[in-house]
Amino acid sequence: MTTTIDERPVAPAVRPRRARALPYPVLLIALAAALVASTLLATGVGPVGVPAGEVARILLHHLGGGTDTGAAADLIVWRIRFPRVLLGAVVGAGLALAGAVVQGVVRNPVADPYLLGLSHGASVGAVLVLTTGAAFLGALTLPLAAFAGATAAMAVVLAMARHRGRLLPMRLILVGVAFGHLFAGVTSFMLACTDSSAAQQQIIFWMLGGLSGAQWATLPVTAAVVAGVTALLLLRARRLNALVLGEEASTALGVNATRLRWYLLVLTTLLTGTVVAVSGGIGFVGLIVPHLARMLVGADHRRMLPVTAVLGAVFLLWADVAARILVAPAELPIGILTAFLGVPFFLLVMRARGLATRESA
Amino acid sequence: MRRAIVALAAVLPLVACGTASPSPAPAGAGGPVTVQDCAGKDVAFDRTPQRVVTLDGYAAQTLVRLGVADKIVGTGFPAPFTVDTAPHSETLAKIPVLADRVPVTEVVAAQQPDLVLTSFESFGGPAGSPKDADLVTMKAKGLTSCLRGKDKAALTDLTPTYEYVRKLGAVFGVPDRAERLVAELQARARAVAAPSGAKPRVLVLQDNPVAGQPLQTSGAGTIAHALITLAGGESVFSDVSSMHAEISPEQVVQRDPQVVWVITDYTFAKLKGQELVAAVKANPLLANTTAGRQGRIVSTSQFLVSFPSPLNVDGLEQLAAALRAG
Amino acid sequence: MRLDLDSVTVALDGRPVLDRVSLSVHSGQFVALAGPNGSGKSTLLRTVYRARRPDSGTVRLDGRDLWSVPAAETARHTGVLMQEQHTGFEFTVAETVALGRTPHLGLFDRLTRADHEAIDEALARTGLTAFTARRVGELSGGERQRVLLARALAQRPRLLVLDEPTNHLDLRHQLDLLELVRDLGVTVVAALHSLDLAATYADTTAVLQDGRLVAHGPSAEVLTPETIGAVFGVDATVHHDEQGTRFVLRPRCVCPDEPCHWSCRTRRRAEVGADAR
Numbered sequence: 001m002t003t004t005i006d007e008r009p010v011a012p013a014v015r016p017r018r019a020r021a022l023p024y025p026v027l028l029i030a031l032a033a034a035l036v037a038s039t040l041l042a043t044g045v046g047p048v049g050v051p052a053g054e055v056a057r058i059l060l061h062h063l064g065g066g067t068d069t070g071a072a073a074d075l076i077v078w079r080i081r082f083p084r085v086l087l088g089a090v091v092g093a094g095l096a097l098a099g100a101v102v103q104g105v106v107r108n109p110v111a112d113p114y115l116l117g118l119s120h121g122a123s124v125g126a127v128l129v130l131t132t133g134a135a136f137l138g139a140l141t142l143p144l145a146a147f148a149g150a151t152a153a154m155a156v157v158l159a160m161a162r163h164r165g166r167l168l169p170m171r172l173i174l175v176g177v178a179f180g181h182l183f184a185g186v187t188s189f190m191l192a193c194t195d196s197s198a199a200q201q202q203i204i205f206w207m208l209g210g211l212s213g214a215q216w217a218t219l220p221v222t223a224a225v226v227a228g229v230t231a232l233l234l235l236r237a238r239r240l241n242a243l244v245l246g247e248e249a250s251t252a253l254g255v256n257a258t259r260l261r262w263y264l265l266v267l268t269t270l271l272t273g274t275v276v277a278v279s280g281g282i283g284f285v286g287l288i289v290p291h292l293a294r295m296l297v298g299a300d301h302r303r304m305l306p307v308t309a310v311l312g313a314v315f316l317l318w319a320d321v322a323a324r325i326l327v328a329p330a331e332l333p334i335g336i337l338t339a340f341l342g343v344p345f346f347l348l349v350m351r352a353r354g355l356a357t358r359e360s361a
Numbered sequence: 362m363r364r365a366i367v368a369l370a371a372v373l374p375l376v377a378c379g380t381a382s383p384s385p386a387p388a389g390a391g392g393p394v395t396v397q398d399c400a401g402k403d404v405a406f407d408r409t410p411q412r413v414v415t416l417d418g419y420a421a422q423t424l425v426r427l428g429v430a431d432k433i434v435g436t437g438f439p440a441p442f443t444v445d446t447a448p449h450s451e452t453l454a455k456i457p458v459l460a461d462r463v464p465v466t467e468v469v470a471a472q473q474p475d476l477v478l479t480s481f482e483s484f485g486g487p488a489g490s491p492k493d494a495d496l497v498t499m500k501a502k503g504l505t506s507c508l509r510g511k512d513k514a515a516l517t518d519l520t521p522t523y524e525y526v527r528k529l530g531a532v533f534g535v536p537d538r539a540e541r542l543v544a545e546l547q548a549r550a551r552a553v554a555a556p557s558g559a560k561p562r563v564l565v566l567q568d569n570p571v572a573g574q575p576l577q578t579s580g581a582g583t584i585a586h587a588l589i590t591l592a593g594g595e596s597v598f599s600d601v602s603s604m605h606a607e608i609s610p611e612q613v614v615q616r617d618p619q620v621v622w623v624i625t626d627y628t629f630a631k632l633k634g635q636e637l638v639a640a641v642k643a644n645p646l647l648a649n650t651t652a653g654r655q656g657r658i659v660s661t662s663q664f665l666v667s668f669p670s671p672l673n674v675d676g677l678e679q680l681a682a683a684l685r686a687g
Numbered sequence: 688m689r690l691d692l693d694s695v696t697v698a699l700d701g702r703p704v705l706d707r708v709s710l711s712v713h714s715g716q717f718v719a720l721a722g723p724n725g726s727g728k729s730t731l732l733r734t735v736y737r738a739r740r741p742d743s744g745t746v747r748l749d750g751r752d753l754w755s756v757p758a759a760e761t762a763r764h765t766g767v768l769m770q771e772q773h774t775g776f777e778f779t780v781a782e783t784v785a786l787g788r789t790p791h792l793g794l795f796d797r798l799t800r801a802d803h804e805a806i807d808e809a810l811a812r813t814g815l816t817a818f819t820a821r822r823v824g825e826l827s828g829g830e831r832q833r834v835l836l837a838r839a840l841a842q843r844p845r846l847l848v849l850d851e852p853t854n855h856l857d858l859r860h861q862l863d864l865l866e867l868v869r870d871l872g873v874t875v876v877a878a879l880h881s882l883d884l885a886a887t888y889a890d891t892t893a894v895l896q897d898g899r900l901v902a903h904g905p906s907a908e909v910l911t912p913e914t915i916g917a918v919f920g921v922d923a924t925v926h927h928d929e930q931g932t933r934f935v936l937r938p939r940c941v942c943p944d945e946p947c948h949w950s951c952r953t954r955r956r957a958e959v960g961a962d963a964r
Contacts, residue, residue, distance in 0.1 A: 048471040072473045079498045080467050194603070201486035212466065212489045215498070235794045241782070242789050248769050251738045252839075252848075254762025254790035300782045324489070329460035329468040331489025 024303055027296065031310040035089065038314050042085045042321045047328035048076055084214035087222065087278065088320040089313035091211065092285055094226040094275040096312025098268045099286025100293065100305060101233055104240045105264050106169040112286035113272040116176035116265075119281040120183030121153020122146040122273060123207055126280070127187050130202050131194040143218065143277035150273035153183060158265065167261045168247075208333035209282030211320050218278060225274040229267050230309055236264065237301035244299075284338040285316055288346050295349050315342070396528050399482070399507035406502065409534045410476035414501075416463045416490065418442050418453070419480035419670040423526055425452050426542055426671050429533045434472045435459040440626075441664040444672065465489035470499045476532070480506045480525070480668040504528065506669040508582070515581035515599055517590040519550065519677075522669040546674045550591055553681035560595040561684055564618035564652065567605065567663075568630040569640040575607035577629075584673055585624060585666050592681040594620065604667075610646055620684060621652045623660040624667075635660070659683035688749055688764060688845035688874045689714050690735065695744035697730050697898075704730045706898040707744065717868070717875040719889035719906065721882060723919055726895040728878040729770070729850055735876060736767045736848050748846065762790035766844030768835050768852050780826070780834050781819040784809055787841025809840035812867060828855035836864065840871075849877035853884065882910055886932040894918055907932060 022030070044055045050073045058077045061069070068074060098113040106115075113119065125145040161167060161175040191203050233240075239260055242250040247257045276282075293308040319337040326332055395405045413432045415421040418441035424430055426449065435457045442453045459468050469477060469491050477484075477496055483505055485492030496503040506525045508516075523543045530539020565585050567577040579585035580601040589596045597616040598608055625637050632640050638660045647653035665676030690712040697705040705727045712718050720728045733739040734746050737758055746753040753761060766787070787809065788802045798806075810816050813833045818826070823834055832855045839847060847868060853861040861881075865888040868875055879885045885892050886906040893903040894910075896918045902909045907927065915923040915934070924935040 046467050047465060048467050072471050075470050075473070075499055076467050080470055080495070192607075199483075200603075200605075202483075205486075205488050210488060213492065213494070215494055217494075238786075238789055238792065241778070242786055244778070245783070245786065248733075248738055248767075251758070252736050252762060252765070252767035252769065253786060253842075254757075254759035256758055294777060298779060298782065299777045300779075324465070324467075329464045330462045330487070331465045333488055 024297060028306060028310070031307060031314070035310055035314050035317075038317050039085055039089060042088075042317050043077060043082050045321050046076070046081055046324055050077055079216070080214075083216050083219050084211050084320070085317060087214040087219055088211050088317040090219070090223045090226050091275045091279045091282065092289075092312040092314070092316025092319075093230070093309040094271050094312075095282060095285040095316070096289035096293075096308045097226075097230055097233060097305065098271045098275075100290035100301070100308045101240065101264050101268050102286070103290055104244050104301060105261050105268075106172050107244055107246070108169065108173060109291070110287070111173065112283075113268060114180070114281065114283065114286070115173060117153045117157050117178075117180035117183055118150045118269060118272045119276055119283075120180045120187065121156075122150040122276040123187045123281060124183050124190075125149020125152070126206050126277075127190045127203050130199050130206065131190050133199075140218075146277040147273040150276055151269055153179060154265065154269040154273075158262070165258065166247075167258045167265075172261075205333065206280040208335045209276075209280035210323070210331075210334050211279055212331065213278055222274055222278050226271060229271045229274075232267055233264070234302075234305055236260070237305050240264065240301045244301075281335075282316070282338060283335050284342050285312055288338075288342045289315055292346065292349060394531050394534070396504070396531055398503075399505055404502055404504065406476075406532055410502070410532065412472065412474045413476045413478060414459070414464075414469050414472050414474040415456075416469070416477065416479040416484075417481060417668070418664075419506075419668045419672075420478040420529075421453060421456055422449065422670050422672060423480070423529055424478075424533070425449050427526070427530055427533060427535050427538050429535065430456065432533065434474060435464075435469075437464040438462055441670065441672070444662050444664045444675075463487040463490045466491040466495045466499075470495075474499070474501045477501050477503045478505075478529075479503075480670060482506065482508050504532070508584070508669060515590075515602070516583060516587040518587055519546070519584070519591070519669075519673055522584070522671070522673050523547070525669045526671065542671065546671060549674045550677055553678050554591060554593065558593075560593060561619045562597045562616065563589045563594040563620045563622050563684075564597050564613060564616075564650075565589070566621055566623050566641060567627050569632060569637060570610065570613075570644055570646045572610075572646060575609055576613060577605050578608050579604060579624065580606040583667075584669065584676075585622075588666055588673065588677045588680055589622070591677055592684050594680075594684055613646070614649055617650050619651045619655070619657060621647060621650075621658045622680060622683075623658060624663045625660050626663045634662075689747075690846060690874060690876065691745075691747040691750070692731070692734070693745045693747070695731070695734055695741045695746060697727075697734060697739060698742050704898050705734070705741070708895075708898070708900045709744075710893055710900060710903060712874055712876060714874055715872055716891065717877070717889045718903075719885035719892045720876065720878040720895060721885055721892055721910070721918075722895035726918075727898040728895055730898075731895065732767075732769075732848050732850050732876065732878060735846075736765050737761055759790050762842070764842075764845040765848060766839030766842045766846070767848045767850075768832075768839050769848075769850045770854065777822045777824060779819065780815055780821050780823060780837075781806070781810070783823050783834055784815070784837045784841050787838040790842065805843050806841045809837040812840060813837040829857060829860055832856055833860070833864070836867075844873060846874045847871070847876070849875065851878055851880060853879070853881065882915070882934045882936075883932070886910055886934070910934070 040059070043059065044050070044052050054073055055077050058074050059082065062078050068078070095113065102113050102116065103109055103111045125148050126142055129142050129145040157172070157176050157179050158167070161172045163171060187207070191200060194200060239255045242253045242255045243257055243260055250257045250260070289312040290304070290308050293304045293311055297303040297307050316338070319341055320334055322337045322341065323332045323334045393405065393407050395403050398404050410432060412434045413424070415424065415433055415436040417438040418436060421433055421436045422441060422445060424433055430452050433456050437460045439458050439461070442450060445453055459472070466489065477491060484490070484496065484503055493503065506521060508521050523546065526543050527536070527539045530536045565579040567579065570576045578598050578601070580603045581596065581599040582602040583604050586596050586599060597618050598606065601608065621641060623638050623641050625634050630637055638658060641647065642656065642658050652658060659680065661676045661679050665672045665679070692708055692710045694707045694709050695705055696703060696707055708731060720731065722728050730739060734741050737753060740754060748761070785798065785806050788798060788805065791802065810819060813836055815833060815837055818830065823831060826834065832852070836852065849868065852864055852868070856864060861884065865884060869888050877889070879889070889906055891904055892906040892909045894901050894914060901918060902914055910925065912923045912925055915921065920939060922937045922939055926933045926935070
C-alpha cells in the first residue's frame with residue numbers, strides 16, 4: 001500500500017465552472033465549418049450587388065479550373081472579393097496566433113504582437129517607402145519594407161532585452177514598449193515631414209490597417225508562411241505550456257526557457273511581419289482572440305492554439321465585411337471594426353465566464 | 362542603444378521630404394498614343410478609351426471641357442461640380458455618380474472601365490480605393506495629375522493643370538481641343554496677372570484658427586501657391602511645402618499677412634462657405650495682423666484651387682480681383 | 688538514483704554562494720538540507736536540476752556528468768518541487784499535472800495510456816482527483832503546492848528535488864507530504880526549515896553555512912546543540928526518545944548590548960522572579 005495524501009474536503013468541492021458543452025473535436029470541426037461557410041458568405045457581400053447564385057456559379061467556375069470570363073461580376077467576385085476574403089482569414093489567423101504565442105512567451109495576458117514593437121517597426125519600413133516613393137522592387141517594395149522593418153525591430157528588441165544570455169519576460173516587455181514608442185515617434189516624424197497629401201493618406205490608412213491590398217499574386221506566399229509557421233508553433237504547444245509556468249518550472253521539465261523563447265519569438269516575428277506587410281497594423285485581433293479561445297477550451301495551448309487560429313480567421317473576415325459594407329461605397333479602416341465588434345463580445349463572454357476575478361493569476 | 366541611435370540617424374536623412382517624378386511629355390495625336398505617367402513610365406493606348414471612370418470630379422470637369430464627357434461611365438467625389446457653371450454643369454449632372462467620396466475598387470470594377478482617372482497625385486489614397494495593382498487586375502489604364510514637379514521647387518504657375526489637359530487631349534485623340542483650352546486658360550490667366558510692384562503678403566487658411574493650436578495652410582507645392590504668385594501676391598508661408606501644412610500662430614503674427622485668403626469647403630473645417638469667412642473675420646488671433654485690422658479677408662472654394670482642373674483659373678480670377686480691390 | 692556533487696562552486700557577482708561543496712547521496716536515500724537563509728540550500732538544489740551550471744566542480748547522476756546529457760533526459764528522471772509558484776493563465780489542475788509528462792514526450796507524441804496512468808496516479812496520491820477540473824489559480828496555497836508535487840510525481844522521477852516543500856502546508860499535510868515522498872523509495876534531496884521534520888523523515892542531514900557544507904551524516908549525529916548553535920545562532924536542546932527527536936530552540940540571550948531580544952527579557956524577568964521567591 002503506497003502512501004497518499006488523504007483528502008477529505010472540509011467544504012464541498014466547488015463544481016468546475018467551465019462547463020464544456022461540446023467535446024473538443026466537435027468544437028474544432030464546427031469552427032472549421034463556420035470558417036468555410038463564412039468565406040463563402042462573405043464573398044457574396046459587398047457594395048456592388050451580385051446575386052448569390054451568380055457568386056456561387058463564379059466560384060464554382062474558377063475553383064473547377066475555369067478562367068476569367070471578362071464579366072464585371074466575374075472580375076469583382078473572383079479577382080477582388082474572394083482573394084480579399086481569403087486574405088482576411090489568413091491575416092486573422094496569423095495575428096491571433098501570434099498574439100496567443102506572445103502572451104504565453106511573456107506570460108502576460110495583455111500582450112500582443114505589437115507590444116514588442118513589431119508593428120511599429122513594420123510601420124517605419126512601410127512609411128519609409130511611402131514617403132520616399134522608393135519602388136526598387138515594384139509592387140513588392142511596400143510589403144518587403146514592412147517585413148524588413150518588423151524583423152529589424154524584433155532584432156533590436158531581442159538584442160537589447162538579452163541579459164547574460166537569458167531572455168526574461170518583463171525585460172522583453174519593457175524594451176519592446178520603449179522601442180515601440182521610439183518607432184511610433186519616427187513614423188509620426190516622417191508623417192509630419194512628408195508634404196504629399198497622397199502619401200499622408202496612405203500612411204494613415206496603412207497604420208490603421210486594411211485588406212484592400214489583397215491580390216492573387218501575393219496571397220499564396222502569405223498563406224504559405226502563415227500555414228508553415230502555424231504548424232511549427234503547434235508542435236511547440238506543449239513546451240509553451242511549460243514555459244508559461246515559469247523559467248524554473250520549464251527547466252525542471254527539460255525545456256530550455258530562453259532557447260524556446262527565442263525560437264517562438266523568431267517564428268512570431270516571421271508571422272507578424274508577413275501579415276502586417278500585406279495588411280498594415282490591424283490591431284486588437286492578437287489581443288482579444290486568444291482570450292476568446294481560452295474561454296472556450298481552456299489555457300492548454302495544444303487545444304487553444306488551433307481554436308485561436310480559426311477564431312481569428314472568422315473574426316477578421318467578418319470585421320472586413322462590416323468595413324466594406326457599413327459606409328459603402330466608401331470603406332472604413334478595419335481597425336475600427338475589430339474594436340467595435342471585439343470589445344462588446346469579449347466583455348460579454350468575460351462577465352458570463354467570471355474570468356479574472358482574482359487579484360493574482 | 363547607441364547602435365540603435367546610429368542606425369536611426371542613418372535612416373533619417375532619407376526621410377527628408379519629397380518624391381521625384383519627372384513631368385510628362387505629351388505624345389502626338391492620332392492612332393495609338395503613348396503618354397508618360399508621373400513616374401516617367403510609358404502608358405500606351407491602342408485606341409481611344411471608351412469607358413472612363415473619374416475617381417474625382419476634377420478629372421470629369423476636364424473631360425467635359427475637352428468634349429469627351431460621353432466616355433465617362435461614372436464618377437466619384439462629385440462635390441467639385443457644385444462650383445461649376447453652365448453649360449458644363451448640365452453635362453456634369455448627367456454623369457452617373459458612383460460614390461460621394463472616392464469609390465472603392467469593387468464599385469469601379471463593376472463599371473468595367475478601360476481608363477481610370479484621378480486629379481489627385483496617386484491612386485490608392487482613400488481607404489479601399491483602387492491602387493495601381495487593382496487597375497492591373499481590372500485591366501484598366503490609370504492616369505493621375507502630376508502636381509509636383511521633378512524638383513521640389515515651389516509651384517508658381519499652372520503647368521500641372523495645363524499638362525494634364527494636354528495629356529488627356531492626347532489620350533482621347535483631341536489634342537487640338539486641348540491646346541485651344543490651354544490657350545484660352547492661359548489668356549485668362551495673363552489677363553488678371555498683376556503689374557509688377559508691391560506684392561501683398563497673403564496667408565492661406567483652410568479652417569478657422571483655434572487658440573493654442575497650429576493653423577493649417579497651403580504650402581509652396583500647391584495650386585494655391587501658384588495662384589497667389591500669378592495674382593501678384595506673395596505667400597507668407599512659401600517655406601513650407603505640403604498641402605495641409607501646420608504652422609504656429611506666433612509665426613502668423615510675426616510674418617504679418619496683409620491679406621488672408623480663406624479656402625473654404627475642406628471636409629475637416631466645421632464651418633462651410635461664408636460662415637467660415639465670417640468666423641475668420643471675427644477671430645481674435647488675426648486681429649493683430651495688418652489683414653485683420655484692414656479687414657482684407659477673401660475666400661475661394663477649395664473645389665477651384667485644390668487640384669489641377671480648368672477651374673483653377675476661376676480661382677485665380679477671384680483672388681486677383683480681391684487683391685486688386687484692396 | 689545516485690547523486691554526487693564534487694567540489695561544486697557557484698558564484699553570484701563574484702561572491703561565492705556555494706563553496707566547494709561535495710556531497711554524495713546513494714540511491715533511495717532521503718537527504719535533508721538544513722541551514723539558515725542564504726546559506727546556499729536553494730542554489731545547491733538548482734545545480735541538481737540544471738537551473739544553474741556550477742562555475743567549477745561537477746554534479747553527477749548515476750556517475751554521469753549532468754551537463755554531458757541533454758536537458759530533456761535529465762528531466763525524465765528528476766522531479767522538482769521549487770518555491771517559485773507561477774500558475775500560468777488559467778490552467779486546470781489536470782493540465783498542470785499532465786505537464787509533468789513533457790520530458791517523456793517528443794514533438795509529435797500524444798499522451799499515451801501509460802502517460803495517463805502516471806498522471807492519474809500522481810493526482811490520486813496527492814489527493815487531487817476531485818480537483819482535476821479546477822483552475823490552479825483558484826486553489827489555496829497548500830492545494831497549489833500539492834498540484835506542483837503531483838506534477839513532479841507525474842514525471843515518475845527517480846530523483847526528487849524539493850525546495851521547502853512544506854511551505855504553505857498545514858500541519859497534517861506537511862506530514863502527509865513527507866510521508867508520501869519517503870515511501871516513494873526514490874532518492875530525495877529536500878531543503879527543510881524544520882529540524883524536527885528533517886530528523887523524522889530524512890536518512891541524513893546536510894548542514895550548510897555560508898555556502899559551505901559544514902556537516903553531513905545521520906540526522907541524530909549531525910543536529911547537535913553545538914552545530915545548531917554554531918550555524919543558526921540559537922540555543923538548542925535536543926530530546927531523543929522512542930517517539931523521535933525533538934528540538935527546543937531558544938534565542939541566544941547573551942546580550943551585551945541592549946535592547947536584547949524581547950523573549951530574553953521576558954525569560955530573565957521570569958528567572959529573577961523565581962529567584963526572589
